Amino acid sequence: xxxxxxxxxxxxxxxxxxxxxxxxxALIDTALNLFTQQDFDSVTLDELCDRVEVSKRTFFRxxxxxxxxxxxxxxxxxxxxxDELETLPVAAECSILQVLQDAVLAAMRTMNTGDWAHRLLxxxxxAGRTPAIEAHCLYFCGVTVRAALDVLHRRxxxxxxxxxxxxxxxxxxxxxxxxxxxxxxxxxxxTVEHLATDTLxxxxxxxxxxxxxxxxxxxxxx
Amino acid sequence: xxxxxxxxxxxxxxxxxxxxxxxxxALIDTALNLFTQQDFDSVTLDELCDRVEVSKRTFFRxxxxxxxxxxxxxxxxxxxxxDELETLPVAAECSILQVLQDAVLAAMRTMNTGDWAHRLLxxxxxAGRTPAIEAHCLYFCGVTVRAALDVLHRRxxxxxxxxxxxxxxxxxxxxxxxxxxxxxxxxxxxTVEHLATDTLxxxxxxxxxxxxxxxxxxxxxx
DNA sequence: ACCACCTTGCCACTGAGTGGCGTTTGCTTT
DNA sequence: AAAGCAAACGCCACTCAGTGGCAAGGTGGT
Numbered sequence: 001x002x003x004x005x006x007x008x009x010x011x012x013x014x015x016x017x018x019x020x021x022x023x024x025x026a027l028i029d030t031a032l033n034l035f036t037q038q039d040f041d042s043v044t045l046d047e048l049c050d051r052v053e054v055s056k057r058t059f060f061r062x063x064x065x066x067x068x069x070x071x072x073x074x075x076x077x078x079x080x081x082x083d084e085l086e087t088l089p090v091a092a093e094c095s096i097l098q099v100l101q102d103a104v105l106a107a108m109r110t111m112n113t114g115d116w117a118h119r120l121l122x123x124x125x126x127a128g129r130t131p132a133i134e135a136h137c138l139y140f141c142g143v144t145v146r147a148a149l150d151v152l153h154r155r156x157x158x159x160x161x162x163x164x165x166x167x168x169x170x171x172x173x174x175x176x177x178x179x180x181x182x183x184x185x186x187x188x189x190x191t192v193e194h195l196a197t198d199t200l201x202x203x204x205x206x207x208x209x210x211x212x213x214x215x216x217x218x219x220x221x222x
Numbered sequence: 223x224x225x226x227x228x229x230x231x232x233x234x235x236x237x238x239x240x241x242x243x244x245x246x247x248a249l250i251d252t253a254l255n256l257f258t259q260q261d262f263d264s265v266t267l268d269e270l271c272d273r274v275e276v277s278k279r280t281f282f283r284x285x286x287x288x289x290x291x292x293x294x295x296x297x298x299x300x301x302x303x304x305d306e307l308e309t310l311p312v313a314a315e316c317s318i319l320q321v322l323q324d325a326v327l328a329a330m331r332t333m334n335t336g337d338w339a340h341r342l343l344x345x346x347x348x349a350g351r352t353p354a355i356e357a358h359c360l361y362f363c364g365v366t367v368r369a370a371l372d373v374l375h376r377r378x379x380x381x382x383x384x385x386x387x388x389x390x391x392x393x394x395x396x397x398x399x400x401x402x403x404x405x406x407x408x409x410x411x412x413t414v415e416h417l418a419t420d421t422l423x424x425x426x427x428x429x430x431x432x433x434x435x436x437x438x439x440x441x442x443x444x
Numbered sequence: 445a446c447c448a449c450c451t452t453g454c455c456a457c458t459g460a461g462t463g464g465c466g467t468t469t470g471c472t473t474t
Numbered sequence: 475a476a477a478g479c480a481a482a483c484g485c486c487a488c489t490c491a492g493t494g495g496c497a498a499g500g501t502g503g504t
Contacts, residue, residue: 016470016481044459055484060461096436131361138364139357156436163400163424167393167431174392178385202385207432209389214318214378238450238501266490277453282492 024062024072026052031069032122040070040130067136070126073111073119074137078144081107085151096152097168101203104176105196112192120195124184145169175202246284246294248274253291254344262292262352289358292348295333295341296359300366303329307373318374319390323425326398327418334414342417346406367391397424 012018030051034043045066049056063069084103111120127133145166152158152165179202183195234240252273256265267288271278285291306325333342349355367388374380374387401424405417 014471019470020482045461046459056461057485058483061482064461066460093435095433097432134364135357135361138360139353142356142360152436158436163397163427164431164434165436166400167396167424167427168434170396170399171389171393171431174389174396175385177392178388205385205389209386209393210319210429210432211317212386212390213315214374214380214387236502241501242451267492268490278492279454280452283451286492288491 020062023052023054023058027054027059027062027069028072028119032119032126035070035126035130036122040066040126040133065136067133070130070133071123071137071140073116074123074127075140076116077107077111077120078140080110082144082147082151083107084110085148086155090155096156096165097172097206100148100168100172104172105199108192108195108199117190117192117195121184121190124180128181128184141173145173171206175199175206178202178205242284245274245276245280249276249281249284249291250294250341254341254348257292257348257352258344262288262348262355287358289355292352292355293345293359293362295338296345296349297362298338299329299333299342300362302332304366304369304373305329306332307370308377312377318378318387319394319428322370322390322394326394327421330414330417330421339412339414339417343406343412346402350403350406363395367395393428397421397428400424400427 027048031043031048034048034051045056045059048069049059059069063072068075081103084106085100088099088103088106090099111117127137148169149166152169153160158165176199179195179199182202183190183198186194186198188194249270253265253270256270256273267278267281270291271281281291285294290297303325306328307322310321310325310328312321333339349359370391371388374391375382380387398421401417401421404424405412405420408416408420410416
């Protein structure tokens with residue numbers, strides 16, 4: 001289920017595994033195409049499975065739901081984020097929020113293979129117009145945030161009742177979603193570096209969101 | 223669909239409407255009981271509809287999904303929040319985030335009727351252990367945040383590209399969810415005033431979440 | 445009392461998701 | 475290289491959420 005290409009050197013992860021990965025990617029690719037051309041709800045899983053020549057039973061052994069296949073590229077990035085969070089070296093007086101931001105940036109750069117950026121773009125736009133996918137996405141974020149919270153507690157000794165690390169994570173996710181939104185609205189072909197730029201811009205807007213009054217017409221967002 | 227008891231004086235909102243409200247509340251009440259005693263997934267809608275003596279068709283005319291009936295009390299509060307946001311008088315140099323916090327507090331106090339608090343408690347605990355409900359809840363929050371953002375733009379003239387108001391809303395929701403979590407863990411009978419206390423505590427933790435380093439063992443959360 | 449309309453109940457249907465079981469296919473051991 | 479093992483797959487039948495259509499009952503207005 002997880003991409004184990006990162007943590008293990010694995011010169012060749014056994015044929016069986018490769019086949020599994022191949023069907024997984026075929027499913028993702030075909031699903032993204034179908035959902036984009038037609039509509040998420042109007043595409044049936046039978047239709048998708050016919051295209052990929054896979055039984056519906058196999059689909060559900062690979063993905064837990066119809067929504068999951070649509071958000072797989074997005075989810076892969078957050079899994080990489082967890083990995084980064086476990087291994088990232090941290091400067092002593094760095095704020096937790098800063099550490100989290102670094103981990104997100106690092107995670108998205110590990111995804112810079114194949115045309116992950118294009119797939120993520122499809123994900124994002126699908127999530128933007130499909131309630132079921134958006135709901136699933138947000139739930140997944142909740143799970144990821146809890147996992148990340150565990151890592152934080154393990155790496156730094158934190159008070160289990162302190163709300164601040166959890167809030168920092170929620171803010172991180174919220175800001176990243178703003179970045180995705182902006183990135184998906186770009187006219188040009190999307191690249192990981194553009195996404196990094198938009199992400200930094202969203203992060204920069206965080207401090208002001210607590211204090212700004214909105215009465216003066218417009219200060220700068222950063 | 224919305225509770226129109228707030229906006230209209232309505233001495234008696236016509237018999238037809240009252241009947242509708244009665245079935246709606248019977249469905250919510252019975253659903254909350256069933257989902258709590260048994261399990262959300264193991265309770266079928268046929269079972270629920272049998273208890274309330276209502277056809278499944280009618281259920282879906284009242285609620286859009288099985289998850290929605292479980293989160294109805296929660297959703298009602300956020301609808302009240304939107305109303306508050308439209309009407310709340312605001313001091314001139316008050317930060318937007320402060321306005322939002324006031325609106326949340328005001329909204330939960332308008333809910334202080336019947337045993338809304340108990341129903342909200344059931345909601346919260348259900349959402350905490352049922353993925354499908356949590357997903358629906360988070361999606362609903364997303365919709366509500368967008369609606370609130372519209373109100374903010376209407377009441378204060380905001381730059382449409384400014385990320386800060388949206389981030390402030392996301393932070394608000396995140397903090398409120400922490401408050402709900404703490405509130406649901408209280409041993410005593412839950413009251414709206416306790417919820418208000420926990421909400422204020424969660425709001426107080428927001429500023430620190432941007433800056434704390436986590437290296438010193440434990441500062442105070444507030 | 446009448447009519448118009450809103451709401452409900454019933455029926456049939458689609459599609460997601462699950463469990464069971466027999467079969468294929470890749471991996472391993474000798 | 476053949477046999478044995480385990481993992482993955484395909485097929486079948488099933489449950490249940492959710493939808494559309496249409497007829498019947500209750501409600502509000504005249």
